[in-house]
Amino acid sequence: MPIKIPNDLPAHATLEAEGVMLMTEDDAIRQDVRPLRIALLNLMPNKERTETQIARLVGATPLQVELSLMSLSSHTPKNTPAEHMLAFYRPWDVVREEKFDGLIVTGAPVELLDFELVTYWRELSKIFEWTRSNVHSTFAICWGAQAALYHFYGVPKYSLDQKAFGVFRHKNLKPSSPYLRGFSDDFSIPVSRWTENRREDLPKSSGLEVLMESEEAGLCLLQDAEKRSLYMFNHIEYDSRSLGEEYWRDRNAGKPIHLPKNYYPNDDPHAAPENRWRSHAHLLFGNWINEVYQTAPFDVRDIGRRSVMGDPIRHAS
Structure with a gap:
């Protein structure tokens, strides 16, 4: 089943051209299933690009997914037209009484700030x-993951002398994890950050488990199975051009930036990069969506009541 997004969202035309199955409101109503309610808290400056990247991956699942775009109530984006925000986003103050099967929290350009x-x-x-009470499963990315780790577990972040920037090899540390089903033992993921988290700071009693790691780029993916939370420090959701656009943006602005490692063929910034992570991005998001589907209550109102009611009713098709 396809993903349901607003017909006039800019991502709609891009995804349709790529062959991603999209659904209208009328078609969704005719299907006798409860769609998974997935919210996207988009903190990235280029919101339209991020909307497309996330919808592309969430929309690849055979399940029906309703993607809701959520914004902060206390912050006005500087790089996105107000018309776009008013048309497609709802502030958290407006949706805070609702419940969602999943929440994706993106990165943000504030990682060097405390x-x-x-x-x-x-x-x-x-x-x-x-x-804790309104979302069944959370998937936090890059700074969003660092922020969640700091909030829930007190895990600090550290500034790097040089930006971790490029496409780096990663290891599958737990092939038995439902989130890594189908993953290779060794795979590549884009990295773009000035900060890092360190394994030794993870509290031993926290339930946090390292699922992916890179010898060169460090920690990549953690899970807290009890809280049904994933923390991804790198940008597996990036499309082929993302790192290149960041490189040219910073270079043209006169900011210190080096070529993204292992990205351009022969390190030629004018050559088209080869995407070596696309399949694993689809795997990770597809596995997450499937795990949400398998464990979420059938009645969305029961989300957050697990500790009181015991195991939730399985999601019916």
């Missing part, structure tokens, strides 16, 4: 707490 100095940190902390 968490408490981020202008919307107080609201984001409230959103993290809200996920």
Whole structure:
């Protein structure tokens, strides 16, 4: 079954051209299933690009998914037209009474700031707490993952002397994980960050488990099985051009930046990069969606009541 997104969302035409199955509101109503409700808290500056990247991966599942775009109530984006935000996003204050099967939290261009100095940190902390009662499973990416780890477990982040930037080889540390079903033992993932988290800071009693790691780029993917949470520090959702656009953006602005490693053929920034992570991106998001489907209550109102009611009713098809 396809993904349901607004017909006039800019991502719609791109995904349709790529062959991603899309669904209208009328078609969704005719199908006798409850769609998975997945919210996207999009903190990236190029919101349209991120919407497309996430919808492309979430929409590849055979399940019916309803993607809701969520924004912060206390922060006004500078790089996205107000018309776009009003047309497609709902502030957290508006949706906070609703429940979702899944929440994706993206990265944000604030990673060199202390968490408490981020202008919307107080609201984001409230959103993290809200996920305990209103979200069945959370998937946080890059700075969003670092922020969640700091909020829930007190795990610090560290600035790097040089930006971790490029496509790096990673190891599958737990092939038996439902999230890594079908993964190779060794695979590539894009990395773009000025900070890192360290394995030795993970509290031993936290339930956090390392699923992916890179010898060169460090920690990549953690899970907290009890809280049904995934923390991805790298950008497996990136499309083929993302690292290149970041490189040319910073270079043209006169900012210190090196060529993304293992990205351009022969390190030629004018050559078309080869995407070596696309299949694993689809695998990871597909496995996450499937795990959400298998474990979420059939009645969305029961989300957050697991500790009171025991194991949730399985999601009926």
